[in-house]
Amino acid sequence: MSADFSTLAAFRDLLQAAPGIDQKAQGEAEERNGQLTKPPGALGRLEDMAIWYAGWRGNPRPEINAPQVIVFAGNHGVTAQGVSAFPAEVTEQMVLNFQHGGAAINQLSKAAGASLDVHALSLDTPTADFTQGPAMSEEEVVVALATGWDAVDEKADLLVVGEMGIGNTTSAAAIAHALFGGAAEDWVGRGTGVDDAGLANKARVVREGVAANSGKEGLEVLRCLGGRELAAMAGAIARARSLRIPVILDGFICSAAAATLEAAVPGALDHAIAGHASAEAAHGAVLEKLGKAPVLQLNMRLGEASGAAVAINVLKAAVACHSGMATFAEAGVSDG
């Protein structure tokens, strides 16, 4: 299927029109959860996760059989400002590594029983340096959103999106600063590993970038301060919403991209949970703004969907208990 929008406004309208949770299935799942052979609440957040998943799938006793992981890659003009510990060529080199099966996400997808797709977006044409003006034209951001939209497998029953893009923690920090305010320093982190001087430089770049693109909201923030891989993640998350496919968000960059959807249409991320809290300094603050408690906290800061891929295993465990356990009546266990 090919994406059905050619402007940001049309994309926003589609997102706005996307379905919500199936409340009947959610209610039935909640009822089932109360009958399972365990003390009430004893599976903690696994219970909430399973009920949430059941609601979005419209099935009070669902299974997870076809999780899809998608990694999007993009290059960033803002790397000209010396914001990363690694050179921009690494983006393309890592795409080849993904394709050859040599990256962490290859192993983590396999371990989670998930398919893995990799989409490189115009790597030879980096986005514009956003300290000088908008990173992308409307046409460019719409093409990237559509790449993400079209990448989602309609038959998937869970979606994880992640990214590869040297310089993109600076882009994500600028998005967070534009959406949530505060100071540039509040949103920058070490990314691939810049030193103290590098961190101060990132704060300068974020401050200048937000000043050069002031007064923007929602999807315009994505266009002006984002990158192609961030827009593609946003497009895929929106497509998943339209198909009622639950989503696990990955780290700082993924969460910042997702936050532009929430800014454009409040509630747009109700079908998404946070897979982990990245070690990137401001990820926790972004998740707090989104009202999402991370499933895992493993000090990961790799990106490429890795933290969310690990969290697939936890959601699978939650859903397996929910759908596979016996009820008190079935097992002949006294329910207290």
Ligand SMILES: O=C(O)c1ccc[n+]([C@@H]2O[C@H](COP(=O)([O-])O)[C@@H](O)[C@H]2O)c1
């Ligand atoms: O996911 C995260 O929270 C995360 C935190 C730090 C770095 N990364 C990855 O590192 C790259 C961006 O780092 P940088 O320093 O080039 O901005 C990009 O490819 C991301 O996938 C990812």
Ligand SMILES: Cc1cc2nc[nH]c2cc1C
């Ligand atoms: C080697 C390397 C792998 C990555 N994977 C995601 N971002 C990355 C950044 C670097 C530098």
